[in-house]
Every structure is written in structure tokens, then in C-alpha cells.
Amino acid sequence: MLEFELLRTFVTVADCGGFHRAAERLNLTQSTVSQQIKRLEAEARRPLFRRTTRSVALTDDGEMLLGDARHLLQLEEAARHRLLAPQLSGTVRLGAVEEVAGGSLPPALGRFATLHPHVKLEVQIGVSAELIAQLDAGRLDVVLAKRPLGTSRGRLAWREPLVWAAADTFMPIAGAALPLALYREHSVSREAALNALRDSDLAWQIVYTSPSLTGVRAAALAGLAITPLPASVVGPGLRVLGTAQGLPRLPDLEFAIFEKKRADAAATALAAALASLTQSAARPGA
Incomplete structure (x- = not known):
């Protein structure tokens, strides 16, 4: 059974690239770190590091153990946290x-x-x-x-970009005001979009409002209007429009x-x- 203390030392040496820096991070002596690695190698019955006077590198077996060791340590930390976490109510x-x-x-x-x-x-x-x-x-x-x-x-x-989103099939009408679907009042996205449009030369009009994301996305998906959305929620059926289509740049959210x-x-x-x-x-x- 591999000991968590030895695995923690092993991972630290691998991350630090040497025994001296690992010892500093673990607040141990270098000889203690070296002894723990020797104990782990004895338990594993194979060398885990290739040592030279100038460097320390993982062997193939060490590389294979490293991922498992990280996973085991994460599980151990999660279990310890659950046991020690305050009993909140x-x-x-x-x-x-x-x-x-x-x-x-x-x-x-x-x-x-x-x-x-x-x-x-x-x-x-x-x-x-x-x-x-x-x-x-x-x-x-x-x-x-x-x-x-x-x-x-x-x-x-x-932070993430705020972008103009429109249906894949949306085609602006030349000379017509740009149709907008926006949240109702008191929305950060609405305020950012209107500020950007007011600083541009575009003609625009609000044709659809909704109190929800589902509502404004539905209007865009239907091809009724374009709408400002966080980049991560644009989703299938919508495409991003930008300065190449003559729209003003929007700020990050x-x-x-x-x-x-x-x-x-x-x-x-x-x-x-x-x-x-x-x-x-x-x-x-x-």
C-alpha cells in the first residue's frame, strides 16, 4: 500500500524538478526527501527517477505513476476536507x-x-x-x-466577451434600421449594447424585449433581431457578428x-x- 506522504513527496519532486527545491516547498531536509523517495521506489520495486549530478528526471515508470499519484492525492484531500469541514446548518x-x-x-x-x-x-x-x-x-x-x-x-x-448574436439565416436589410432583441431595463448586456450603438453611426430599433435569456435567444434564433450575448451561451443556430459586419465592438463582461x-x-x-x-x-x- 503506497503511503500518501511518500506520494506527496514524489509529486513535489516531479513538479520542482529536483530534491532541493522540493525539500524547501515541503519544509523538509533534502536527506529526508531523498529517503522518502527511496522508500517509495522500494515499495514500487522499480526506480522512479533518473538522477545525475545536474538534474532529476522521471523514468517511464515514474511518468506512469505520476498521474495516478496526483489523482490519489486529490481524493485524499477531498476526503480529509469532508471530514474536517465545519458542520454548517x-x-x-x-x-x-x-x-x-x-x-x-x-x-x-x-x-x-x-x-x-x-x-x-x-x-x-x-x-x-x-x-x-x-x-x-x-x-x-x-x-x-x-x-x-x-x-x-x-x-x-x-471575464468573457459580450458579442452580437444572430440566427445563421439572419440577413440585415440594406438601409433599414438594425432590429434588436434586448433584455428589459436594468440589464448589463442591454446597457453595454445601447452605449456601443449610441457611439456608432448605425440606425437601430428595439423590436423585442424579454426579462430572460431564453426570450432574447428565441428572438435571435427566429431571425427577428440580433441580440448581445455572453460568448459562452451563443450556442447552435446562432452566429457571432462583429466589426466585419459593421457592428460596434462590445465590452467584456x-x-x-x-x-x-x-x-x-x-x-x-x-x-x-x-x-x-x-x-x-x-x-x-x-
């Missing part, structure tokens, strides 16, 4: 924008529920400005939403985590779980 009221709710939010909530099974979650889906207003009024504890343009409030989670003042331990723990979304490959948007 109570109810946390979460507000989230629609695009996130259908994307990477469910895995984050699932992980949180596993770690804190005694915490009840109440989730409300809405538009950023409305959710932040409810947070300020004390009706929500944590919000994952777009930052209002030009502000730095909240904990930045990620900033998604942030907002917490109420004097949040309790359960709300703080949920905000930390949401912060892990920054390491996700998918970047959703609302």
Missing part, C-alpha cells in the same frame, strides 16, 4: 443569473451540498441588477451576477460573486464554493 439564499444556472452552477452546488448536507439552499434566478438590489435589501445572501459596467464591487469570478454584509458561515462557505467556478473550463454568463 441553516439556509442560504442564492441569486444567480440565468446563463450560469444552466451551466456550471449545478456542479458547484452539488459539491457544496456534499460538503455541507445540513445547509438548505434557496435559489432565485434573475437579472444582475435585480439580484444585487435584493442582496442590498437583505433578501439574498450571495449573488453570482454580472458586475455593473464601470464598477469593481464584488469578487471577480471571470465581468462576472462576480457578491455577499451581503456580515454574512454567516454558511453563506461565506457557499461564496467560496462559487469562487471555484473560476477554475472551470466553461465560462457561462446573465
Whole structure:
């Protein structure tokens, strides 16, 4: 049975490329690190490193063990975290924008529920400005939403482009005003789009409004209008339009985590779980 302590030392040596730097990172002596690697090699019954006076490199067996060792250490860390995590309870009221709710939010909530099974979650889906207003009024504890343009409030989670989206079959009519499908008032995407259009020479008109992502996407998919969307939610049936089609450039969106003042331990723990979304490959948007 391979010991986690030895595997942790093995991975650190591989990452650091040598025993001396690994010892510094682990706060151990170099001789202790060397002894632990010898013990691991004895248990594995094969050499894991090729050592020279100038470098340390993994053997083929070491390369094969490295991935398994990382996985085992991740499992060990997760198990230890579950055992040592505080036994939180109570109810946390979460507000989230629609695009996130259908994307990477469910895995984050699932992980949180596993770690804190005694915490009840109440989730409300809405538009950023409305959710932040409810947070300020004390009706929500944590919000994952777009930052209002030009502000730095909240904990930045990620940035992504805001783009013009239209149906694959959409063809603008020469000389006609550009038809727009927008969120109703108090939307970051709406404000960004209108600001960009006001600074351009384009003629445009709002032909469709909706309080939801589903609504504005439906209008775009039907070919009724173009709409500003986070790049990650453009999806099948829509294409991105840009400066090549004469449209003004749109700013990046900033998604942030907002917490109420004097949040309790359960709300703080949920905000930390949401912060892990920054390491996700998918970047959703609302």
C-alpha cells in the first residue's frame, strides 16, 4: 500500500524538478526527501527517477505513476476536507443569473451540498441588477451576477466577451434600421449594447424585449433581431457578428460573486464554493 506522504513527496519532486527545491516547498531536509523517495521506489520495486549530478528526471515508470499519484492525492484531500469541514446548518439564499444556472452552477452546488448536507439552499434566478438590489435589501445572501459596467464591487469570478448574436439565416436589410432583441431595463448586456450603438453611426430599433435569456435567444434564433450575448451561451443556430459586419465592438463582461454584509458561515462557505467556478473550463454568463 503506497503511503500518501511518500506520494506527496514524489509529486513535489516531479513538479520542482529536483530534491532541493522540493525539500524547501515541503519544509523538509533534502536527506529526508531523498529517503522518502527511496522508500517509495522500494515499495514500487522499480526506480522512479533518473538522477545525475545536474538534474532529476522521471523514468517511464515514474511518468506512469505520476498521474495516478496526483489523482490519489486529490481524493485524499477531498476526503480529509469532508471530514474536517465545519458542520454548517441553516439556509442560504442564492441569486444567480440565468446563463450560469444552466451551466456550471449545478456542479458547484452539488459539491457544496456534499460538503455541507445540513445547509438548505434557496435559489432565485434573475437579472444582475435585480439580484444585487435584493442582496442590498437583505433578501439574498450571495449573488453570482454580472458586475455593473464601470464598477469593481464584488469578487471577480471571470471575464468573457459580450458579442452580437444572430440566427445563421439572419440577413440585415440594406438601409433599414438594425432590429434588436434586448433584455428589459436594468440589464448589463442591454446597457453595454445601447452605449456601443449610441457611439456608432448605425440606425437601430428595439423590436423585442424579454426579462430572460431564453426570450432574447428565441428572438435571435427566429431571425427577428440580433441580440448581445455572453460568448459562452451563443450556442447552435446562432452566429457571432462583429466589426466585419459593421457592428460596434462590445465590452467584456465581468462576472462576480457578491455577499451581503456580515454574512454567516454558511453563506461565506457557499461564496467560496462559487469562487471555484473560476477554475472551470466553461465560462457561462446573465
